[in-house]
Amino acid sequence: MANVFAFVESRGPDVRKVGLEAVTAARMLADKTGGGQVHALLLGPPGISGKANQIGQYGADVVVVVEHADLVNYNPEVATATAAERIKSGGYRAAIFSTSALGRDLAPRVAARLGVSVVMDVLSLDVEADTVVVRHPMNIGKVIATLAISATPAVLGMRPNVISPALNAKAGRVENARPAIDPSATRVRVVETRQGGGGKLDLAEAPVVIAGGRGLKAAENFKLVEELASAFGNAAVGATRAVTDDGWRPHSDQIGQTGRLVSPELYIAVGISGAVQHLAGMRTSKTIVAINKDKDAPIFKVADYGIVGDVFEVIPALTDAVREAKKHH
Amino acid sequence: MKIAVCVKRVPDMDVRFKIASDNVSLDEAGLKFDINDFDSWAVEAALQLKEKNAGSDVTVISLGPDVVQETIRKALSMGADRGVQLKADKVPFDGLPIAKALAEELKSGEYDLILFGKMSPDSSNGVVGPMAAEILGLPCVTAISSLEIANQKGTAKRELEGAQEIVEFPLPAVLTVDEGLNTARYPSLKGIMAAKKKPLDVKPAQLPPPQITVRKLELPAERKAGRIVGEGAAAVPELVKLLQTEAKVL
Numbered sequence: 001m002a003n004v005f006a007f008v009e010s011r012g013p014d015v016r017k018v019g020l021e022a023v024t025a026a027r028m029l030a031d032k033t034g035g036g037q038v039h040a041l042l043l044g045p046p047g048i049s050g051k052a053n054q055i056g057q058y059g060a061d062v063v064v065v066v067e068h069a070d071l072v073n074y075n076p077e078v079a080t081a082t083a084a085e086r087i088k089s090g091g092y093r094a095a096i097f098s099t100s101a102l103g104r105d106l107a108p109r110v111a112a113r114l115g116v117s118v119v120m121d122v123l124s125l126d127v128e129a130d131t132v133v134v135r136h137p138m139n140i141g142k143v144i145a146t147l148a149i150s151a152t153p154a155v156l157g158m159r160p161n162v163i164s165p166a167l168n169a170k171a172g173r174v175e176n177a178r179p180a181i182d183p184s185a186t187r188v189r190v191v192e193t194r195q196g197g198g199g200k201l202d203l204a205e206a207p208v209v210i211a212g213g214r215g216l217k218a219a220e221n222f223k224l225v226e227e228l229a230s231a232f233g234n235a236a237v238g239a240t241r242a243v244t245d246d247g248w249r250p251h252s253d254q255i256g257q258t259g260r261l262v263s264p265e266l267y268i269a270v271g272i273s274g275a276v277q278h279l280a281g282m283r284t285s286k287t288i289v290a291i292n293k294d295k296d297a298p299i300f301k302v303a304d305y306g307i308v309g310d311v312f313e314v315i316p317a318l319t320d321a322v323r324e325a326k327k328h329h
Numbered sequence: 330m331k332i333a334v335c336v337k338r339v340p341d342m343d344v345r346f347k348i349a350s351d352n353v354s355l356d357e358a359g360l361k362f363d364i365n366d367f368d369s370w371a372v373e374a375a376l377q378l379k380e381k382n383a384g385s386d387v388t389v390i391s392l393g394p395d396v397v398q399e400t401i402r403k404a405l406s407m408g409a410d411r412g413v414q415l416k417a418d419k420v421p422f423d424g425l426p427i428a429k430a431l432a433e434e435l436k437s438g439e440y441d442l443i444l445f446g447k448m449s450p451d452s453s454n455g456v457v458g459p460m461a462a463e464i465l466g467l468p469c470v471t472a473i474s475s476l477e478i479a480n481q482k483g484t485a486k487r488e489l490e491g492a493q494e495i496v497e498f499p500l501p502a503v504l505t506v507d508e509g510l511n512t513a514r515y516p517s518l519k520g521i522m523a524a525k526k527k528p529l530d531v532k533p534a535q536l537p538p539p540q541i542t543v544r545k546l547e548l549p550a551e552r553k554a555g556r557i558v559g560e561g562a563a564a565v566p567e568l569v570k571l572l573q574t575e576a577k578v579l
């Protein structure tokens with residue numbers, strides 16, 4: 001029986017879905033060792049403790065809440081010091097983070113401070129006697145490695161969307177704690193978090209991703225993609241590098257080797273050729289649909305369903321049909 | 330300014346990889362290697378700062394076998410001043426020993442800035458930069474897509490999911506570079522000639538034992554062959570039906 005630590009990611013006043021996924025993963029690992037406890041850490045501005053109950057619902061035995069007026073934005077030094085201090089004193093078998101922009105920043109720092117190794121982008125995890133065993137994509141997902149981690153704790157960043165947050169109510173006892181260092185005195189300071197595209201679903205979290213490529217011809221034609229996304233209601237909009245390079249969409253929408261990694265239930269590629277660097281960011285999607293006028297486009301090699309055709313004709317028709325299908329649900 | 334850039338030699342990803350017979354390494358036959366793209370953007374950032382700040386000096390460091398000297402020479406031919414190879418027979422997967430060995434070399438360099446790539450595509454882990462920063466006890470900003478430096482202070486932008494962070498930090502600092510910061514220059518012929526005469530020190534890497542071992546490498550299951558549902562808007566009803574009944578995503 002071993003206890004497992006989970007870092008619950010938040011942004012502003014909200015807990016992010018990847019945070020609940022981390023709790024669910026920690027719960028699974030604790031149960032695999034014969035039912036250890038899950039201790040979750042949540043940092044944020046005053047009021048964030050209102051979210052602690054939800055974290056208990058997802059399987060945390062203890063929720064440590066650190067509220068501070070200076071934690072409206074992410075503070076890497078406060079988060080590192082506070083998480084490392086907790087993990088050190090808790091004697092955990094593993095510490096689970098998310099492979100998000102925040103998790104990628106935080107988990108390696110915490111691991112280095114504890115003197116242990118870290119694996120990000122974990123696809124699955126298991127535990128043997130004194131070894132945590134994980135699967136991790138290498139070479140932009142073209143090779144899958146099975147890795148044995150002898151370090152204690154094993155510090156892991158879960159890939160978003162590989163574990164769905166699962167209800168598994170535990171005591172969720174709330175403990176209030178203070179930041180390990182003074183948030184107003186750190187060297188690195190996030191002075192602003194600019195929300196891009198206010199309230200839109202995030203690419204890494206959305207169950208449906210609709211991505212547009214150069215086949216859309218011009219920035220204004222992304223309207224077609226956005227309308228299809230809104231017909232789905234649970235979709236986020238992404239893009240290829242050809243599109244972000246031309247400034248049609250922000251770089252943060254780019255999917256691929258040097259952009260974001262997505263793994264949704266449904267991925268629709270609209271006017272995208274399917275270059276290897278693009279495939280690196282989306283090939284693990286559950287169902288892939290491609291619409292391209294060139295029947296030989298490489299994207300059709302990874303697509304479950306393809307339509308050979310002009311996006312300007314197919315996408316409006318698809319948008320209407322999806323709207324119609326949603327009505328009958 | 331004194332700037333260090335850590336660069337990794339990585340295989341070109343546009344190939345079908347083959348697993349070696351030991352099952353834990355790649356068959357390197359036929360692979361082409363070059364500097365990691367993120368690291369080339371880090372070198373470019375260093376060179377742009379050097380051009381703005383007279384008397385600056387850019388050191389490029391790579392850990393690995395002798396072939397990494399090619400990668401270092403590439404950065405020297407772009408315009409970096411000196412290179413250091415931390416010699417090791419093999420580059421481990423585990424980022425912690427790499428970060429420790431790099432930090433050991435970096436700690437006495439009195440650098441104002443230490444730059445890393447956001448990630449190397451072969452490890453696909455993205456941890457060495459922030460780990461080295463922590464070991465060195467330096468301020469660190471990861472995955473930056475813009476950078477301004479004035480009066481020993483910096484401001485950088487980071488892309489988050491659906492948002493951006495504006496981050497301020499003091500120098501000396503460690504930064505990791507994302508795409509979008511710049512476009513790397515190509516080495517000029519003159520640069521390539523000059524690079525041959527630039528100093529390249531070779532030192533043994535102080536690599537502690539890894540805590541992560543590769544048990545097995547596999548190629549991911551191929552996606553099962555898909556199908557073309559049809560042509561043009563006429564195929565939409567059939568696609569929607571398949572999404573509802575077969576894929577069950579609608």
Ligand SMILES: Cc1cc2nc3c(=O)[nH]c(=O)nc-3n(C[C@H](O)[C@H](O)[C@H](O)COP(=O)(O)OP(=O)(O)OC[C@H]3O[C@@H](n4cnc5c(N)ncnc54)[C@H](O)[C@@H]3O)c2cc1C
Nearest residue numbers: 213214215240241242256257258259271273278293310311
């Ligand atoms: C180091 C490096 C990193 C990279 N990282 C990334 C990355 O992270 N993400 C990424 O996406 N790319 C990345 N790239 C770029 C990648 O190689 C491709 O250039 C890019 O993905 C192509 O984008 P695209 O499919 O939109 O454009 P194109 O390749 O130009 O394809 C456009 C497609 O649209 C189709 N089309 C045109 N008109 C229509 C129409 N009316 N109706 C239907 N179809 C139409 C065409 O048949 C074509 O297949 C990277 C490249 C390098 C070198």
Ligand SMILES: Nc1ncnc2c1ncn2[C@@H]1O[C@H](COP(=O)(O)O)[C@@H](O)[C@H]1O
Nearest residue numbers: 335336392445446448449452455456457
């Ligand atoms: N062997 C190495 N030599 C020099 N720098 C390295 C090495 N491995 C990793 N790095 C640096 O660390 C960054 C992140 O690598 P990684 O953690 O493997 O994704 C790279 O972009 C390089 O800047």
